[in-house]
Amino acid sequence: MHRNYPALRHLSDKSSARSIHSLYNKGRICQLALEFSELDTFARVLKVNDKRHLLHHCFQALMDHGASVSDILADTFAQQLSPPTCQDVSARDRAIQLGFQLGGFLCDAGWFSASETVYKACLNLCQMDKAYLHKSLECSVGLLHVQNANCKYTAADQTCQIARQTLEELQSLNLPVNAAAFYTECCALLFAECQYDEAIKFCSRAIQALSKTLPNKTIVDVLRQCSKACVVKREFSKAEVLVKHAVCYAREKFGDKHPKYSDALLDYGFYLLNVDSITAAVQVYQMALGIRQSVFGGKNLYVAIGHEDLAYASYVQEYSSGRFNDAKEHAEKAIEILSHILPEDHLLLSSSKRVKALILEEIALDSLSKEAKEKNLQEAQELHLQSLALARKAFGENNVQTAKHYGNLGRLYQSMQRYEEAEEMHLKxxxxxxxxxxxxxxxxxxxxxxxxxxxxxxxxxxxxxxxxxxxxxxxxxxxxxxxxxxxxxxxxxxxxxxxxxxxxxxxxxxxxxxxxxxxxxxxxxxxxxxxxxxxxxxxxxxxxxxxxx
Missing domain, CATH: 1.25.40.10 (Tetratricopeptide repeat domain)
Structure with a gap:
């Protein structure tokens, strides 16, 4: 291929970043894909932190174009970590540092499976030498975060045990550790599994381990995740303090256009929705989605989650008015994006389908056409049954998420005039x-x-x-x-x-x-x-x- 640009591997880090952005702006997607597929080149671009939002744009454009650069980079990294290539300490240090940078970027960009590949390979390398105990803890917490985000809860439980053992070993040696990050991810895992009493315990531990010396990202994540745990335990005054500090701190340290600020806003929206401040929640969700669209754009997982959260808040806001067009549009956009990047049985996709089903049921009840009503109700039933099956597979019968799906089916069966079945679902x-x-x-x-x-x-x-x-x-x-x-x-x-x-x-x-x-x-x-x-x-x-x- 003819190049109008020098090979980026011969340029400095900042020059590489500028060339990358120039390729993107000129629409040179194929050449950009070639450059991004070279791990050494991408590693240098990763070091330029002040252009990270532009890097996200470029990366997302490639993924939308069908270039699987996330998997290519992850697989290349994992393959390069063979023992012969990491014999000396300096080579091992460089590999581990790159693993943290690459795994973190892929996670921040929403490509969780690729990020998991990187973190697993990096963790295996860290565990080869006791001198890397701190790195082992950091890496296992990063892996735990990715698995939580990707709804891989069985794997996350196993990673949690690895991280806990590493933490205890470090503490037995009286070495300083970032325990707050670990406790926060434990809280997140237990929250996702609906073990709310246990989640709040780890929330308290994370708060007690919090300090200004921790990374800004860790501080924001501790505050916002602990706020969510307090919300589901109906400890709203605590939740308010935590999430407002998260919002202010994220805005101060990262700016109001950063994905981390949008993370804090989404959890603030979650708090507002649960304290019945519906209009405020919708406003906050709109802002969070806007930030994610401007940073990532395209078919991005974080954008899809923003659409889903806004869809549900809009549905709640318009429940009495019956104006569900905006809510339905956001739900369908979330499903469209997630269907493009996730397996059809993924829990994140199931969640968006559940929201759309709720909306379709209400639209059906207001429909003047019998045919349209039956069509919407039938589609809603299919979506609810899919979501219930996935919840039971992931969490089992005795779980709040499963119970919510039973309740949703109960309401739907009432709308379908299947009253005995509706009663059975509600009682369950x-x-x-x-x-x-x-x-x-x-x-x-x-x-x-x-x-x-x-x-x-x-x-x-x-x-x-x-x-x-x-x-x-x-x-x-x-x-x-x-x-x-x-x-x-x-x-x-x-x-x-x-x-x-x-x-x-x-x-x-x-x-x-x-x-x-x-x-x-x-x-x-x-x-x-x-x-x-x-x-x-x-x-x-x-x-x-x-x-x-």
């Missing part, structure tokens, strides 16, 4: 959630409210429905207060129930309560939402450690 969901989360958890309230609706509107089990509605209301008010958005459906359900059973006094009572609820919501909605207009007055060490003292 409630039983699992109560066993794992307790009787007064938000997730339990959701399932209880859905079963109440089934009994009230379709099965004429009014006494059972009344008890369930009152239970759901009590949990909702306890967690979120009198203005909680979810109360509307329970109040309207009770209003219908009492009118149907001719209990006019109670019907009037709940008519008044619903009016009061609407007044509270109108007052709340009149306040302009500015979710990022807050300030942090204390440093993160002082503030967050106080929460867990």
């Amino acid at each position: 969901a409630i039983k699992i959630k109560e066993r794992l989360l307790g009787k007064d958890d938000y997730e339990v309230a959701l399932s209880v409210g859905h079963l109440a609706s089934l009994y009230n509107y379709d099965m004429e089990k009014y006494a059972e429905a009344e008890k369930l509605y009152l239970r759901s209301i009590a949990i909702g008010k306890k967690l979120f207060g009198e203005g909680y958005s979810g109360l509307e459906y329970d109040y309207r359900g009770l209003l219908k129930l009492y009118r149907t059973t001719n209990n006019l006094a109670m019907a009037d009572h709940y008519h008044d309560i619903l009016h009061e609820w609407n007044t509270i919501r109108d007052i709340n909605n009149a306040v302009e939402v500015k979710p990022l207009e807050f300030s942090i007055t204390t440093n993160f060490e002082e503030s967050v450690k106080k929460c867990f003292s």
Whole structure:
């Protein structure tokens, strides 16, 4: 091939980076693919940190073009780590350093399988010599992070044991360690597996190990992951402190266009959604998606996740209005991207399908065409059943994620007028959630409210429905207060129930309560939402450690 550019292996690191960007800007994708496929060339470009966003753009363009540079680089790295090539200490040090840089970049770019290949090879090299114990810990934590992100939880459990043994060995030698990063990844793994009580324990350990001397990335990840653990345990005041510090710290250290800032925003959106600040959550998710689109673009996994999170938040926001076009568009975009880069049975793809199924069900209920309604409901059922099967395979029956899928099927079967099946699904969901989360958890309230609706509107089990509605209301008010958005459906359900059973006094009572609820919501909605207009007055060490003292 004729080249108008010198071979990049003969250039300095910064000159190589400039040439790479020039090739990209001129659309020289084939030549760019050749250069990126050479590990030595790519290694030099990786050293230029101030152009990382441009490197992500170039790399993503190649992946979209069908050039599997992520796997080529990873496989080349792994093949070069044969014992003869790493005999002397300096060669081994260089190889390990490159492994961290390459594995970290591939993870940051969303190519988890390739990143895992690099980290595994690097870890094997580290484990050959006790002098690399610190590197072994760092590498195993990096591998654990990638496996968590890629939903490879069985492999992650094994890596977690390796990391724990390495950490304990270092501590037995009284050597300083970055325990916060390890505890955070343990928290993330347990969170994903819905072992929330255990996750919060590791959250506390990570917070106690937090210090300003740690890498900025580690600090942000500790704060935001621990916030998520607090959210699912309904410890909202702790979660708020943690995630707001994560947002501020990420913005200060990385800037407001960096992927790490978008990570913090997504977890802030998760917090806002769970404390019923829906409009604020949608705004924050939109910002996070915008950053990821500008940094990566194309068919990128992180962009897809941003679309999925925004799809779900938009679905919740428009639940009462029925305007689901934006939510459906984001869900379909997430599925389109993930279908391009992941196996069809991947849990991340399953999650996006679940969101689309929820949206399709609501669209079906508002459809004037019988044919369109049946088509949407049938597609929603297929998506829900696929998601349930994958959840059961990954987590087993006794898991909150599995319970959520049962609950989703229960709602769908109600819409399809398959009432006995709907009741069976809701009862399964409630039983699992109560066993794992307790009787007064938000997730339990959701399932209880859905079963109440089934009994009230379709099965004429009014006494059972009344008890369930009152239970759901009590949990909702306890967690979120009198203005909680979810109360509307329970109040309207009770209003219908009492009118149907001719209990006019109670019907009037709940008519008044619903009016009061609407007044509270109108007052709340009149306040302009500015979710990022807050300030942090204390440093993160002082503030967050106080929460867990």
